[in-house]
Amino acid sequence: MNKRIIQSLSLLNLLALQFASAGGGEPSYNNSIIFGHSEISSNLPYLTPYNDTRVNVILQLNDNVVEDQLLMAIKETGWDEESQKKVLNLPVHVSSFVQSNYDLTAERSPELVATVKKLHQDYYSYWKKNEEALREIGIWSISPETELICEYYCSMSEMDAVLDYINAVEKSSMPADQKYALSYARYQLFLEKEKYTVNEDSFDLSDTVSRDFYRYLEVALYFITAQYDLAREASQPLLQSDNAWLKETSVYLQARLSLKEAQEQLVDEWEGTISDNEVGKALINQSRAEFKTYMDQYPNGLYYSSAQGLLRRLNWLAGNDAEVVRELERWYQAPSQFVKKDQRYQQNLLTFLLEVERKVVDPYENKSVKVENPKLLAVRILQSLRYYTYDPSANYSFEDLIGQYQPYFKDEPRLYQYLVATYYSEIDPQPKKVVELLPVLDESKQTLTTFELSEQILRAQAFEAQKRWSAAETIWQELYKRTNTPLQRELIEVGIADNYVLADRVDLAFTANSIVQNPALRDSLIEDHVSRGFVIDLIKDGYIGDEKTRAKWLYIQLTKDVKTINPIAFFADIKLIYQFKNVDVKDVAHFDFFNQPIKNAYQYKCGIPIDVMQKLENNPNDSHTQMCYSFMVERMPAYTVMGSQQFTHLKPSNWATQQITNYDSYRKVIDNPKANKDDRALALYHAVNCYNRGMNRCDDKEIPKSERKHWFDTLKREHSDSQWAKQQKYYW
Numbered sequence: 241m242n243k244r245i246i247q248s249l250s251l252l253n254l255l256a257l258q259f260a261s262a263g264g265g266e267p268s269y270n271n272s273i274i275f276g277h278s279e280i281s282s283n284l285p286y287l288t289p290y291n292d293t294r295v296n297v298i299l300q301l302n303d304n305v306v307e308d309q310l311l312m313a314i315k316e317t318g319w320d321e322e323s324q325k326k327v328l329n330l331p332v333h334v335s336s337f338v339q340s341n342y343d344l345t346a347e348r349s350p351e352l353v354a355t356v357k358k359l360h361q362d363y364y365s366y367w368k369k370n371e372e373a374l375r376e377i378g379i380w381s382i383s384p385e386t387e388l389i390c391e392y393y394c395s396m397s398e399m400d401a402v403l404d405y406i407n408a409v410e411k412s413s414m415p416a417d418q419k420y421a422l423s424y425a426r427y428q429l430f431l432e433k434e435k436y437t438v439n440e441d442s443f444d445l446s447d448t449v450s451r452d453f454y455r456y457l458e459v460a461l462y463f464i465t466a467q468y469d470l471a472r473e474a475s476q477p478l479l480q481s482d483n484a485w486l487k488e489t490s491v492y493l494q495a496r497l498s499l500k501e502a503q504e505q506l507v508d509e510w511e512g513t514i515s516d517n518e519v520g521k522a523l524i525n526q527s528r529a530e531f532k533t534y535m536d537q538y539p540n541g542l543y544y545s546s547a548q549g550l551l552r553r554l555n556w557l558a559g560n561d562a563e564v565v566r567e568l569e570r571w572y573q574a575p576s577q578f579v580k581k582d583q584r585y586q587q588n589l590l591t592f593l594l595e596v597e598r599k600v601v602d603p604y605e606n607k608s609v610k611v612e613n614p615k616l617l618a619v620r621i622l623q624s625l626r627y628y629t630y631d632p633s634a635n636y637s638f639e640d641l642i643g644q645y646q647p648y649f650k651d652e653p654r655l656y657q658y659l660v661a662t663y664y665s666e667i668d669p670q671p672k673k674v675v676e677l678l679p680v681l682d683e684s685k686q687t688l689t690t691f692e693l694s695e696q697i698l699r700a701q702a703f704e705a706q707k708r709w710s711a712a713e714t715i716w717q718e719l720y721k722r723t724n725t726p727l728q729r730e731l732i733e734v735g736i737a738d739n740y741v742l743a744d745r746v747d748l749a750f751t752a753n754s755i756v757q758n759p760a761l762r763d764s765l766i767e768d769h770v771s772r773g774f775v776i777d778l779i780k781d782g783y784i785g786d787e788k789t790r791a792k793w794l795y796i797q798l799t800k801d802v803k804t805i806n807p808i809a810f811f812a813d814i815k816l817i818y819q820f821k822n823v824d825v826k827d828v829a830h831f832d833f834f835n836q837p838i839k840n841a842y843q844y845k846c847g848i849p850i851d852v853m854q855k856l857e858n859n860p861n862d863s864h865t866q867m868c869y870s871f872m873v874e875r876m877p878a879y880t881v882m883g884s885q886q887f888t889h890l891k892p893s894n895w896a897t898q899q900i901t902n903y904d905s906y907r908k909v910i911d912n913p914k915a916n917k918d919d920r921a922l923a924l925y926h927a928v929n930c931y932n933r934g935m936n937r938c939d940d941k942e943i944p945k946s947e948r949k950h951w952f953d954t955l956k957r958e959h960s961d962s963q964w965a966k967q968q969k970y971y972w
Contacts, residue, residue: 498527807857
């Protein structure tokens with residue numbers, strides 16, 4: 241028997257891997273639409289071992305709305321996302337790197353945004369005129385649109401530095417032409433980086449302000465090209481600049497330069513190691529002192545938060561891992577007290593949380609310092625539970641995985657109970673114990689924290705494992721009333737649909753007041769879990785869904801009638817097409833297909849699909865009809881069930897095992913001693929070619945190579961005069 245463990249809702253592909261139950265005696269956890277093992281790190285909005293650790297770090301902020309937004313910020317964007325309509329917002333796949341996707345126009349003045357857009361358009365025109373020369377030096381392409389959204393390999397600090405410079409230039413007292421020349425040069429440096437060359441003769445430097453801003457251009461170029469000594473030397477006069485921004489950024493820059501020099505001394509980029517030398521240590525101390533100088537002079541400065549983070553980097557460089565971990569743990573307890581609450585709060589909060597996950601939770605990054613913060617320790621424990629499910633042979637005990645950490649949860653006893661319940665849900669399935677460990681839903685609460693939601697989801701799963709469907713349904717219903725974020729509501733909607741499938745009560749997903757309202761989810765249920773009689777009643781009664789939706793459901797049912805070779809049902813169901821004669825449903829239901837000639841490349845006269853279904857009813861063993869049926873199925877337009885890869889059908893559907901595939905048709909003809917000789921030759925030819933791509937592309941059966949060789953030999957021996965024997969050179 242198999243147990244059920246929370247599974248991802250993948251936008252690309254869901255891998256459902258079933259493992260044997262680790263416990264005995266208690267009922268097993270059931271497989272279902274979305275619940276099961278997965279090798280994919282998920283992004284589900286509740287605490288589970290199968291989430292990416294970054295997700296579980298985010299989920300303990302006690303602010304559901306912020307959590308929801310941050311989860312969306314770290315999702316992986318699929319290559320086809322723009323061309324396919326989104327079904328669920330549940331992202332599931334978490335990017336290996338995090339795209340900032342931070343729109344810098346949201347916090348900058350309209351005047352500055354307009355200036356940058358003009359600079360970009362002017363540079364784009366310059367690039368188009370000099371495209372060949374610029375490509376030769378490595379500047380391959382420039383977008384025609386201003387890209388003020390920082391993403392992929394863009395550094396937020398890098399782009400901010402550009403905008404801060406241009407903003408300071410625009411606010412200065414310089415004439416407009418001087419402002420434009422300097423701003424354009426800084427934007428060009430941002431786009432071209434080390435390819436850029438600065439030339440003093442290109443600027444009007446007739447006053448002190450313009451000379452200071454030009455000097456900063458030199459400093460920025462030296463910094464980008466890692467010429468830190470030259471950058472420090474060039475920046476010294478700016479420490480006395482009359483321009484407030486130039487003075488502040490130059491004070492901050494001194495510490496950045498010392499940090500960069502320390503990294504050069506101590507870090508081996510190729511080996512990923514940190515060495516120990518006196519020069520590097522001195523630079524660390526120098527940088528620390530310079531950051532503190534900046535923070536003392538500018539307690540509300542533009543770069544104060546950045547300086548705090550870079551001080552942690554200095555501790556890391558110095559080998560003070562414990563201090564780094566302890567500081568991050570302190571901040572994690574109440575991040576809003578440390579992360580500046582300005583327009584950039586969520587972006588900075590996400591950056592901080594990712595640093596916490598990397599430097600505290602990640603066992604590869606933090607190998608030596610014990611995690612003491614109970615919430616972060618819980619993330620690590622959940623991760624270890626996930627690893628254990630993939631390698632139960634490791635034979636870890638409850639004490640190894642959970643029990644030894646109980647002292648760290650003296651201030652979070654409920655969180656410890658949740659971890660214990662998770663163990664008895666995922667590792668040693670005992671659903672009765674899970675129910676006993678977790679609290680009953682407090683009905684006086686109108687909204688729930690993510691942790692409270694997680695407790696109740698685990699209880700619902702435990703009830704389902706005991707086949708107590710109504711008890712679980714009640715929990716799902718109550719959770720839906722108490723959630724206020726899209727991701728959690730979507731998860732609960734799929735969860736209750738899952739409950740209905742497991743309990744064989746899927747009709748409840750199609751009532752007018754059902755929580756299950758997502759059209760893609762309903763389509764998926766129609767496809768795999770709803771009986772023909774119920775589908776037909778839905779179409780006839782017309783009490784749910786619009787006409788296009790019901791037309792799609794009818795086409796899905798007709799497809800099932802065809803692919804299970806059920807002519808009686810097919811001819812009864814096809815009569816319902818008349819209901820949609822006054823509605824254009826071509827984009828969702830391909831009813832015209834049934835009255836169009838079946839095209840094929842083999843000179844077979846098959847008539848139209850309706851004719852083939854009639855012949856199958858009259859003489860299902862006729863070899864010619866069987867081959868025509870295979871051509872018909874191969875060319876039958878697929879219906880579109882949005883999200884068909886988002887809902888994992890671990891519970892076998894009623895019709896999936898009854899489908900007649902192309903391979904089944906070929907095999908029926910091959911094994912029929914009364915089959916027409918030409919039909920049999922073509923069936924053998926097709927059967928052999930099912931494997932011409934290294935795997936069976938006709939269905940999911942695995943046929944021994946010896947049998948495939950037998951088909952090939954039979955084709956060559958008994959049908960040597962056929963065009964198919966002459967055409968077939970190999971078998972696979």
